[in-house]
Each structure stands twice: as structure tokens, then as C-alpha cells.
Amino acid sequence: MEENFKLISQVELKESLATTWQAPSNIALVKYWGKYGMQLPANPSISFTLNACRTITSVKATKGEPGFNISYDGMPKPDFASKIKAYLERVVDYCPWVRNYYFDIDTHNTFPHSSGIASSASSMAALSACIMDFESELTGTALDYHKMSFLSRLGSGSACRSIQGAAVLWGAHKDTANSSNFYGVDQTQLLHPVFQDFQDTILLVDKGEKVVSSSVGHDLMNDHAFAKARFEQAQKNLTTIKKALQEGDLDTFIKITESEALTLHAMMMTSHPYFILMKPHTLSIIDEIWTFRKETKIPVCFTLDAGANVHMLFPSAYKTELDELMNNKLASYCQNSHYICDEIGTGAKKC
Numbered sequence: 001m002e003e004n005f006k007l008i009s010q011v012e013l014k015e016s017l018a019t020t021w022q023a024p025s026n027i028a029l030v031k032y033w034g035k036y037g038m039q040l041p042a043n044p045s046i047s048f049t050l051n052a053c054r055t056i057t058s059v060k061a062t063k064g065e066p067g068f069n070i071s072y073d074g075m076p077k078p079d080f081a082s083k084i085k086a087y088l089e090r091v092v093d094y095c096p097w098v099r100n101y102y103f104d105i106d107t108h109n110t111f112p113h114s115s116g117i118a119s120s121a122s123s124m125a126a127l128s129a130c131i132m133d134f135e136s137e138l139t140g141t142a143l144d145y146h147k148m149s150f151l152s153r154l155g156s157g158s159a160c161r162s163i164q165g166a167a168v169l170w171g172a173h174k175d176t177a178n179s180s181n182f183y184g185v186d187q188t189q190l191l192h193p194v195f196q197d198f199q200d201t202i203l204l205v206d207k208g209e210k211v212v213s214s215s216v217g218h219d220l221m222n223d224h225a226f227a228k229a230r231f232e233q234a235q236k237n238l239t240t241i242k243k244a245l246q247e248g249d250l251d252t253f254i255k256i257t258e259s260e261a262l263t264l265h266a267m268m269m270t271s272h273p274y275f276i277l278m279k280p281h282t283l284s285i286i287d288e289i290w291t292f293r294k295e296t297k298i299p300v301c302f303t304l305d306a307g308a309n310v311h312m313l314f315p316s317a318y319k320t321e322l323d324e325l326m327n328n329k330l331a332s333y334c335q336n337s338h339y340i341c342d343e344i345g346t347g348a349k350k351c
């Protein structure tokens with residue numbers, strides 16, 4: 001399968017190439033937690049693609065000795081170098097022309113740099129889009145979005161869900177015919193109108209570095225006592241949530257989404273070593289959302305990433321009520337009252 005992504009045709013190298021792409025972050029509904037081999041998921045996942053939280057990356061490729069330099073907003077950013085180096089070393093197996101170029105990479109995020117929102121998905125997706133844009137130019141063939149997603153995965157697993165579509169499924173799923181462990185597949189066609197303009201308000205509870213990185217967390221699933229049951233559960237939850245997304249069944253959507261978020265954190269709390277990424281304010285916000293939902297019957301729910309921040313998901317029809325809840329109550333639980341109003345987006349775009 002991976003072999004299919006190797007470019008075998010000869011390309012005519014150009015002296016220089018330049019492009020700029022933007023790619024969004026995404027928020028998983030059924031979570032990917034646990035991996036093997038080269039960033040292959042232990043279970044399938046599905047996410048909503050975001051819109052406001054994006055990375056914009058410009059790359060200039062110059063024919064010559066291989067290498068790269070990386071800047072953030074025009075300023076050198078050596079901290080990012082090791083990740084980019086590892087990524088390019090993996091990419092070369094599939095895009096051999098890469099070893100004939102020096103890359104000047106400049107990147108910028110639309111969301112605050114140290115907001116506790118991981119930029120790995122959006123940044124790896126934006127960089128992969130630039131690489132595939134070059135490959136399309138060099139080979140004279142159409143852009144290959146599956147390979148773009150495949151390359152993104154090599155940089156950061158969940159990045160493969162940030163390429164194309166409003167909802168993206170990644171990982172072999174018994175009830176999804178074209179699903180793959182190697183790349184994400186667009187599920188936009190599933191979405192009932194109520195989900196097509198879903199809102200995601202991201203409450204920034206803790207903007208600091210995570211105490212345990214995602215890669216360490218994924219590895220801890222290898223000897224996890226509940227791993228087998230968890231991976232089977234994700235398969236089932238995916239089948240159930242797909243049906244809910246199709247039918248506009250908000251009750252089921254809420255049940256699966258919240259249960260997945262808590263299960264992700266339960267896996268962290270029951271691994272060895274165990275750890276907790278939620279903060280007291282994470283729980284206060286969950287409690288407020290539950291109280292509000294009970295009192296108003298407004299179908300709002302939460303999900304969590306591998307961190308303390310809370311994603312509050314709701315249909316756009318209730319934006320006024322939820323903006324009010326944010327201002328009156330929830331902002332006080334956020335660090336410096338910071339939150340980001342995002343919504344469902346469509347994926348990577350050329351600038």
C-alpha cells in the first residue's frame with residue numbers, strides 16, 4: 001500500500017519553485033490514541049475540520065544541495081528544525097526529487113502561538129500541501145490529495161485529517177468502505193445540514209506546554225490494560241457517530257463525542273505511568289455546559305484534546321445564547337479570559 005505513494009516516474013527538475021498554502025487544525029470526535037509502525041493508528045478516528053485556527057506556510061525550493069531553513073513570521077525558528085528534518089527524511093522515500101532541493105520555509109499561525117492549541121496538525125498539513133503542489137508542478141499531474149494526507153500523517157498522525165473535507169475519517173474502519181490507515185478520507189457527504197455549520201468555541205484553560213506529549217501518550221497505549229477494549233469501542237463509536245452525523249441526531253452525537261473525550265483522558269489516567277492533563281477549570285467548564293444544557297435543552301456539548309482546553313461544540317442556530325454563556329460565565333475559567341470562536345471549515349487551500 002505505502003508503495004503506491006512512491007513517485008517512480010522521472011521528473012524534470014526546475015531551478016526554483018515557490019508556493020504558499022494554508023491548512024486548518026481539526027478536532028477529533030472519535031479519538032485517535034495509540035499508534036504503531038510509521039504513524040499508523042491503532043483505531044480509526046473522525047474529526048471536524050476547523051476554519052479560524054490555521055497555519056499559513058510559504059516554501060521556496062532552490063535546486064542544489066538538500067537542506068532547509070525554517071522561520072516563523074520571518075524570524076528564524078530553530079526549535080521547529082528537528083521536527084521538519086525528521087519529516088523531510090520520511091518524505092524523501094515517497095518524493096525522491098526532494099533531495100535535489102534546498103527549502104526556505106516560512107510559517108505563521110492564525111491562532112496565538114502558545115495558546116495550548118497544538119499547531120502540529122495544521123503546520124504538517126500546510127507543509128505537505130506545499131510539497132505536493134511542487135510535485136504536481138514537476139510531474140505535470142493533478143494535485144494528489146490522498147498523497148497530501150499521506151505525507152501529513154508522516155509529520156503528525158492527526159494532520160492527515162486537515163487536508164480535505166469538513167469531516168474526515170482516518171484509519172481502517174470495518175463499516176467505511178474506502179477507509180485507510182494511511183490517509184484521511186473526506187466524509188463531508190455524510191453531514192446532515194445541522195452539522196454543516198457547526199461551531200467550536202475553544203476555551204483556553206491552560207496555555208502552557210503539556211506535561212506529557214502526545215507521542216509519549218500514544219506509546220503508553222502499547223501495554224495498556226484496556227487497549228484492546230478501547231480500540232474495539234472506537235470502531236463501534238465511529239459507526240454510531242457516522243449514523244448520527246447523517247441523520248442529524250444531536251443526542252447521539254453528544255453522547256458519543258463527550259464519552260470519547262472522557263475515554264481519551266481515562267486512558268491517560270489508567271496508563272503506566274498515569275497522568276492527568278485536565279485542570280480544575282476543565283471540569284468546572286464541563287459542569288457548566290452540562291447544567292446549561294439541562295436547563296435550556298440547547299444541544300451543546302464538549303470535547304477535549306490531549307490537554308486542558310475545552311472545545312465547546314454546538315449548532316450555529318444557538319450562537320447568540322452560547323456567546324452569552326461564554327461572556328457571562330465561561331470566560332472566567334479561561335486563562336486571561338481567552339477563547340477562540342471557530343467553526344467547521346473545508347481543509348487546505350492554496351493562497
Ligand code: PMV
Nearest residue numbers: 028031032156157158214306
Ligand atoms: O496527531 P498526534 O500524534 O498529535 O495525536 C493527536 C491525538 C489527539 O489529538 C488526542 C486525538 C486526535 O484524534 O486528534
